[in-house]
Amino acid sequence: MTAPAAPETPAYLELARRHERLHRFEHLESIAGWDQAAMMPPKGQEARAAALAELGALMHGQRTDPALAALLERAGQEPLDDWQRANLREMRREHRLATALPTALVEASTLATSRCEHAWRRLRPANDWAGFLEVFEPVLDLAREQAQRLADHQGLSPYDTLLDRFEPGMRSAELDGLFSDLRTWLPSLVSQVRERQAGEVVLVPQGPFPIEAQRRLNLEMMRRLGFDFEAGRLDESTHPFSGGVPEDVRLTTRYQLDDLMQSLLGTIHETGHARYEQNLPWAWITQPVARARSFGLHESQSLSFEMQLARHPAFLQQLAPLLVEHFGAQPAFEPGNLQRLLTRVHPGHIRVDADELTYPAHVILRYEIERDLIEGRLQARDIPAVWDESMRTLLGLSTLGNERDGPMQDVHWPSGYFGYFPCYTLGAMYSAQWFAAMRRERPDLDAVLARGDLQPVFDWLGERIWSQGSRWETAELAQRASGARLDPAHFRAHLERRYLSEN
The missing domain is CATH 1.10.1370.30 (Neurolysin; domain 3)
Structure with a gap:
């Protein structure tokens, strides 16, 4: 639920409502992405890639709605508290990044990365660099195009625009x-x-260390580290990761019969990510500031x-x-x-x-x-x-x-x-x-x-x-x-x- 705002802040309230809707779409996108990496059968790949690309285009369209610029301008003149002003700052940042990229580029990038990531899971065990290059080069080309458009928009070097997406304010220098x-x-x-x-x-x-015994140990360790199993779960994937949303955090690990530490330490690592997500400020959970x-x-x-x-x-x-x-x-x-x-x-x-x-x-x-x-x-x-x-x-x-x-x-x-x-x-x-x-x-x-x-x-x-x-x-x-x-x-x-x- 969005934190309450005063009635004299109509522009801010409208922005918060729109971002709450985006949060719901991001929830679906995250769970679909987790399923793609952890549970989806191989024949679902093309349909899932197309669905994620369609969803990405829909969300991008909402982030670049021409009405947002005026709302952001008016909200800046409204009587906001510190949390609301921080939220508005993050809304502006998101809008600035989104409007630098056309919807077709976002959709193409989502489709290319979905295909490449899925192919990577098959090509890496085969040590098939030539096959990987075929699906990776389109990803790189699209990343370069995004970086250049962002650079033109932000006045940064192409790489710094991509770095800034993950580590705001950091520069390669x-x-x-x-x-x-x-x-x-x-x-x-x-x-x-x-x-x-x-x-x-x-x-x-x-x-050997039986997989089921490793899994029981991992679950016990997650409990000791404070993971909330009412708001998340542990599964298996090719590459360990954490995903989902704060309300439903999805962790994965990978197992080897002859090495229990890889799975255990990977699970501990991902649990650190999960505790952060599960303990973000819940009053603002649908908003960028959270x-x-x-x-x-x-x-x-x-x-x-x-x-x-x-x-x-x-x-x-x-x-x-x-x-x-x-x-x-x-x-x-x-x-x-x-x-x-x-x-x-x-x-x-x-x-x-x-x-x-x-x-x-x-x-x-x-x-x-x-x-x-x-x-x-x-x-x-x-x-x-x-x-x-x-x-x-x-x-x-x-x-x-x-x-x-x-x-x-x-x-x-x-x-x-x-x-x-x-x-x-x-x-x-x-x-x-x-x-x-x-x-x-x-x-x-x-x-x-x-x-x-x-x-x-x-x-x-x-x-x-x-x-x-x-x-x-x-x-x-x-x-x-x-x-x-x-x-x-x-x-x-x-x-x-x-x-x-x-x-």
Whole structure:
């Protein structure tokens, strides 16, 4: 239900009514997209792609209704409170982005990405780069056209317009500075940690781990992390993701019989996303102001769960008996071994399986490639060679001839999500900053976690991040939550504390 507005705000009330209607359409779009990735039979693909394209065109038409410009202008003169003014700001932003793109382009992009994402699920296991290129090049062409139209409209570079959709206010020049700083100290830290870990004995859990037992463990972990099963569910997909809407959050994971940690950590990661969505400001839930502020902030929530909490020694003390309960006792489930296992630094090909230290290299690689793709400095056919060169430079690995574990491994580009990848490392930086602020305010936080009490973390995130939605722009939200704008020094301090501390 939309928060009430005063009767002397007729233009604002009309805008709120229209956005409530859009929210209902977005609900249907999200659930149809989740079903397409998780449940839909293969022969439903063409019809589903056409339906989503039709729905996308319908929603775009509503967002670009010529009457909106006048309503937005009049609403700005009405007596609005702080939440309403923030909502109006977000409405204007949405209108500005929508009116830069013709409906036919939006419809064509939706159709192309639906087809490409569906084909990707079949082509990646076959390592069929040539087949993938056929369905990917139209997606890239349409993304470039969107980026150029947005650039002409906003006065930004083409890539920055796509980045801004996921991380409002962020620009590639700022990212370049953040990532350049990472490059100055991260390789040395990786080397130090690998040398330090060289003599460690690490036991890998021995399977097989029955899928149903893994699923029961995941559901139990979601309950402990506060997931509301009255407002969401867990399913399975090729690539783990969270979707749906705050009223009905859909999470997916994937299972392997010989590796329970992939599914468990993926589920914990997606549960962080879900807690954010389920705890957005409900009084405004049908309005733009109730949306998560940015995808970098969204990733900060999933990484707060997966990296900050799930690898904390106190958390692993609680996890160990659960593993024994679901899979039987084995030495690898001892808490100290779990700590060594989950903080093991080892460069690998797969981003979602990467350790905390080498993960940023995967993000930098993808960021630099997608920026050059959108700006026209790189063509799709050249991606494998550039990917291999970057992988060799950043991680000392090669992917030549192995596109399945190289540029085809992620769902983002097939889905047209150019500009998303930087949000992962921004999220890691933000999550380190959140926990630094928590520890300043509660010096006993680690002792509280050791008692198995996670509630102080949930309370802090709920009050400072979740409940705020998009009331504040990103920099101000960070300032209000933690006392400072984004400061990557917290990320470095966190990594050095976790990986180089004697404790």
